[in-house]
Amino acid sequence: MTAVAAKRRFWVEDGSSVTSARGVEVLDTPLLNKNTAFTRQERAELGLEGLLPAAVQTLEDRVRRVYEQYHEQPTDLLKNVFLAMLQDNDEVLFYRLLTEHLREMLPVVYDPTVGEAIKRYSHEYRRPRGVYLSIAEPDRIEAAFQDLGLGAGDVDLIVASDAEEILGIGDWGAGGIGIAVGKLAVYTAAAGIDPGRVIPVSLDVGTNNEALLNDPDYVGNRHSRVRGQRYDDFIDAYVRTATKLFPGALLHWEDFGPSNGRRILERYRDRICTFNDDMQGTGAIVLAATLSAVRVAGTRMRDQRIVIFGAGTAGVGIADQLRDAMVRDGLERGDATRRIWCVDRQGLLTDDMTALRDFQNPYARPTAEAREWAGTGGIGLAEVVANAQPTMLIGTSTVHRAFTEAIVKEMARHVDRPIIFPLSNPTERIEAMPSDLIAWTGGRGLISTGIPVPPVTYEGVTYAIGQANNALLYPGLGLGAVVARAKRISDGMFAAAAEAVAGLVSVSTPGASLLPQVENLRQVSATVAVAVAKQAAAEHLAQAPLKDPVQQVQDAMWQPEYRPVRAG
Numbered sequence: 001m002t003a004v005a006a007k008r009r010f011w012v013e014d015g016s017s018v019t020s021a022r023g024v025e026v027l028d029t030p031l032l033n034k035n036t037a038f039t040r041q042e043r044a045e046l047g048l049e050g051l052l053p054a055a056v057q058t059l060e061d062r063v064r065r066v067y068e069q070y071h072e073q074p075t076d077l078l079k080n081v082f083l084a085m086l087q088d089n090d091e092v093l094f095y096r097l098l099t100e101h102l103r104e105m106l107p108v109v110y111d112p113t114v115g116e117a118i119k120r121y122s123h124e125y126r127r128p129r130g131v132y133l134s135i136a137e138p139d140r141i142e143a144a145f146q147d148l149g150l151g152a153g154d155v156d157l158i159v160a161s162d163a164e165e166i167l168g169i170g171d172w173g174a175g176g177i178g179i180a181v182g183k184l185a186v187y188t189a190a191a192g193i194d195p196g197r198v199i200p201v202s203l204d205v206g207t208n209n210e211a212l213l214n215d216p217d218y219v220g221n222r223h224s225r226v227r228g229q230r231y232d233d234f235i236d237a238y239v240r241t242a243t244k245l246f247p248g249a250l251l252h253w254e255d256f257g258p259s260n261g262r263r264i265l266e267r268y269r270d271r272i273c274t275f276n277d278d279m280q281g282t283g284a285i286v287l288a289a290t291l292s293a294v295r296v297a298g299t300r301m302r303d304q305r306i307v308i309f310g311a312g313t314a315g316v317g318i319a320d321q322l323r324d325a326m327v328r329d330g331l332e333r334g335d336a337t338r339r340i341w342c343v344d345r346q347g348l349l350t351d352d353m354t355a356l357r358d359f360q361n362p363y364a365r366p367t368a369e370a371r372e373w374a375g376t377g378g379i380g381l382a383e384v385v386a387n388a389q390p391t392m393l394i395g396t397s398t399v400h401r402a403f404t405e406a407i408v409k410e411m412a413r414h415v416d417r418p419i420i421f422p423l424s425n426p427t428e429r430i431e432a433m434p435s436d437l438i439a440w441t442g443g444r445g446l447i448s449t450g451i452p453v454p455p456v457t458y459e460g461v462t463y464a465i466g467q468a469n470n471a472l473l474y475p476g477l478g479l480g481a482v483v484a485r486a487k488r489i490s491d492g493m494f495a496a497a498a499e500a501v502a503g504l505v506s507v508s509t510p511g512a513s514l515l516p517q518v519e520n521l522r523q524v525s526a527t528v529a530v531a532v533a534k535q536a537a538a539e540h541l542a543q544a545p546l547k548d549p550v551q552q553v554q555d556a557m558w559q560p561e562y563r564p565v566r567a568g
């Protein structure tokens with residue numbers, strides 16, 4: 001046994017877990033603990049005989065019981081806390097329960113309840129999960145990862161957040177580890193990423209959230225956000241250490257602020273295997289929904305006129321992928337860019353504005369165009385919609401109700417099938433509810449949202465609202481990258497993923513969803529993984545041979561089943 005394995009308490013041999021732990025230590029190891037499902041022989045071997053009641057139960061028995069307990073929790077937040085405790089107690093049981101009730105529980109472990117859980121993190125805190133890195137101690141990063149006791153080949157994936165822009169709810173400091181944990185739970189439930197081979201990471205650089213700074217229970221660093229060189233050095237130290245200790249790991253960035261998210265990605269994307277989910281995962285799932293919508297509308301990608309409201313990390317990430325898709329459909333890059341209008345706090349982004357962020361610059365419109373459109377005030381969303389006459393309207397602004405009846409009706413005057421995606425999370429941030437959008441467009445609107453929403457019935461037709469959440473995309477992307485042992489995550493891999501998702505949708509029935517349903521997340525993720533792995537190989541980015549990608553993806557998917565446990 002290696003020193004690392006000793007620290008880790010167990011390892012896997014021929015489908016069994018082998019452990020040096022005994023007694024309560026076994027029950028305290030979530031990936032080992034089977035509780036009443038330990039067989040008599042395992043109980044004897046592992047020193048558990050007096051520690052468990054007599055009955056030997058199956059995983060199915062245990063799922064039945066915890067499902068009942070889940071329903072005893074009175075609120076979604078307490079259901080989330082219950083599931084977190086289950087995950088910390090018995091990970092196989094947690095994932096079996098989640099997988100069997102994915103539609104019901106995904107909104108509780110993930111959007112929208114995860115936002116609530118992150119806000120309440122310091123109050124509901126029970127036990128740690130993941131690695132907490134502090135900007136106060138950049139020299140301890142290596143030691144912090146080593147505390148996990150994992151070896152170089154033991155990690156497939158690391159999700160890190162500095163929590164500056166959690167979902168649409170802003171800066172939540174140390175609570176941001178919750179989004180890394182939630183994203184990883186979806187990776188496992190959706191794509192069978194092995195939960196023993198992942199690490200959630202909190203990059204605690206302080207917080208500008210006054211409520212947290214003044215909350216006696218707050219568990220993070222109690223100072224304002226560190227920026228500039230010290231921040232960059234800290235991120236650099238994280239990347240250097242993570243890639244040195246775990247050279248095979250994919251580094252996923254989540255919920256960074258707009259001033260850092262893109263910069264970090266640009267800095268590392270050509271050097272290591274990494275991606276930013278808010279920019280790229282979101283861009284690709286929105287592209288998938290767009291490809292479906294364009295098919296329903298009977299138009300072409302190159303003919304779209306696109307207004308993006310909220311030109312931040314997600315908004316511009318979406319713009320980039322839609323622009324590239326128009327280029328693939330035959331437009332020059334400049335012409336494709338000119339079919340996109342970005343609106344942010346200051347109104348339509350124009351090339352005379354000095355305070356634009358560098359990633360917004362390519363989309364700035366000529367001032368002359370804007371001058372003609374100016375109403376009495378600035379050029380807000382209403383003026384842009386009236387003048388640009390978009391075929392698509394995308395919301396990534398976090399501004400609830402920004403898509404008003406007047407704006408939507410104006411859009412619908414100029415286009416047969418208006419494509420409208422209010423993508424802001426969580427529910428209290430969404431730009432418009434689908435039921436309103438469908439009514440305001442007389443059923444012509446092609447709608448998709450970031451949050452899960454029930455179907456809408458309007459004049460006898462039931463409209464299924466596909467969830468354009470990056471959850472349909474990043475798990476399969478990650479699995480594909482892991483199977484191919486991809487060196488990098490390329491734009492081509494995102495495009496392949498988007499096309500694979502769109503290919504799963506049949507849009508011939510009126511009211512059909514633009515995206516696959518969440519129940520089919522495992523199938524979607526497997527399909528995405530195959531497409532991504534093949535694309536990696538085609539671009540010579542795969543380091544593993546891909547003889548039979550479909551089978552390799554299936555074989556790589558971890559299943560929530562109890563393994564035999566042996567003393568070692």
Ligand SMILES: NC(=O)c1ccc[n+]([C@@H]2O[C@H](COP(=O)([O-])OP(=O)(O)OC[C@H]3O[C@@H](n4cnc5c(N)ncnc54)[C@H](O)[C@@H]3O)[C@@H](O)[C@H]2O)c1
Nearest residue numbers: 167168282310311312313314344345397424425450469470
């Ligand atoms: N559906 C998905 O998969 C998905 C993925 C990523 C992000 N999102 C959602 O998109 C939203 C934005 O996330 P982000 O990471 O891009 O955040 P961000 O902070 O980078 O971007 C938000 C942008 O909206 C702008 N904005 C704020 N108020 C505005 C106003 N009144 N008018 C116009 N623009 C305004 C901000 O200036 C900023 O540029 C969040 O609600 C997030 O949950 C959804």
Ligand SMILES: O=C(O)C[C@H](O)C(=O)O
Nearest residue numbers: 111166167168278425470
């Ligand atoms: O986390 C999500 O649910 C989607 C997205 O990454 C977001 O930040 O809103």
Ligand SMILES: [Mg+2]
Nearest residue numbers: 167254255278
């Ligand atoms: Mg996010």
